[in-house]
Amino acid sequence: MSSVPLFALVGAGLFCIGLYALIVYAHLLRKILAINVMGSGVFLVLATLADRTVNAAPDPVPHAMIITGIVVAVATTAFALVLMLKVAEKTGRAELPDERTG
């Protein structure tokens, strides 16, 4: 009932935006946000694939896997944030050391 390919394309776009930000920005909080955006993109593609079924009801297995994925994402985000705070505490900056200077 929905524009299925549209959201899959949005998902691909989100994945690439997130990956770009993950590579380009130095601040760790931004990197954590970027990973979350990438994850959302992957989930969108997965969910639209679940909606290709011939009969009306969407495939429940990818939906269950996405819910699992969302919970794992929040767990890793929480852990990554604590790691970031520890890095900031040790070095005074919430960034990974620059390879050219450090």
Add this chain to the structure above:
Amino acid sequence: MQLFNLALGLLLLMTLGGGIWRALRGPSAADRMLSVQVFGTAAVAVLLLLAQAFGQAALRDVALAFALLAAVTAVAFVRRAWAEEVDCDPE
């Protein structure tokens, strides 16, 4: 009636744009928090309209969760964010 509900939902989706514009523009932290307020009301209305249009009762539960969690997020903004942002930064 279905078409009417969906068209109204689309209009409300556009009002979310106003909230996002305010979040982008600021200028103060308080202004940016208003966008969460907009989502907490307008998106709830969108979900309720969709629930009616498609006859999906489950979307009302989604709207209920939305209302509750938007409130918790807004409280988190007020209580945790204010140490951070410099208010009144010039436009």
Add this chain to the structure above:
Amino acid sequence: MILSDYVAAVLLLVGVFFFLAGTVGLVRFPDVYTRLHALTKSDNVGLGFVVMGLAVEAESWFVVGKLLLIWMLVLLAGASVAHLIARGATQRGVRMWTD
């Protein structure tokens, strides 16, 4: 269309009008306090009208109850959060618009 359809349509339209008015206020008003005032009040009223419009056409009393519960929650949370934001802004020295 039967009578209840017309009643529901009018209520929904009024609700959406309040939402649009709130958004205009959010975008156009000069400082955070006036924006807060425009947004919170008219959006909560708007949601109230939308809920009433949907309740007219609801299939059971259980649904009506759930719709009202959602509206009550949004009212409660909206009012409290608006107070907290305004209070925080005052304490942080966001000045009011005077002209």
Add this chain to the structure above:
Amino acid sequence: MDRLTLVLWIFDSVTGLGLLLLAGWALASPQLFRGIILFVAFSLMMSIAWVRIDAPDVALAEIAIGAGLTGALLLAALSRLGDSEPTQESMNRPIERSYRARTFRSLTASLLAAVAVALVFLILALPGDSEGLGAEVAASLDASGVSSPVTAVLLNFRGYDTLLELLVLLLALLGVWSLGGLPAQPVSPAVLVLDTLARILIPVLLLSSAYLLWAGTHAPGGAFQAGAVLGAAGVLLSLAGWQVRQRYTGVTLRLLLIAGPSLFLAFALYTIVAGQSLLEYPPQRAGVMIVLLEVAATLSIGTTLAALFVAEGPRNKEGQ
């Protein structure tokens, strides 16, 4: 019907475009606070997209976890970062303008544009319809003990996924604790309005959590959504400045944390000993077992998420 399709198409396009713009703005925002606000708006928009892709279960999980808890976690981290960060400057360091940095950025951008184009072609090349596993799930739904297909997949057909997921959550918390946790945040002065709001909202959150747990057996909802709402209640308590009594943060806390995973492991052992394959419940008892598992999992998920938000190390008897 035709006009209906058009309105839906516009609705979806606006949502999709909004998602892309919000993600871009959130990540490129010069101030981190603005970035987090936009990210929360992005997550809330995602839940509208989930509703449109026929995934109300995922929409519930996204709202409770993606928007609510992740947003609160990010904000708490940002406010803690404020203390250790010497100046605003280093956080909002302007992007380097050197020739080398610019070349690097444009190379990355063009490479990722190529990846995006390739992904788009792959997605469009997929067959428009597929059998999926929906039919098989529907065929064995009677034997699963619940009538909601997503819950059946999560707790019965792919129960091992859920077991491992509970362990991942627990491991994340153990990771935080073994890093020594974080210093407690200064308690802001109590605000009467917030206190009242918490007193009203927390019972409603608990009730909604129980409702979602109950609904999960036949409709969208279930242990994860219920657990996340429970966790949100804990987050709200902590934000309102309430503290858990010392005597509950010892054994009681640990028992709550491991209730879900250990019951799961016990059932896994039981099914193996009873001569079936891992987590293959006997059909006549599957319903009861799933409800027990869901209750335990909800408690554990909620407690773990709230503990991850508070993120202080565990306190021992000595009050350390």
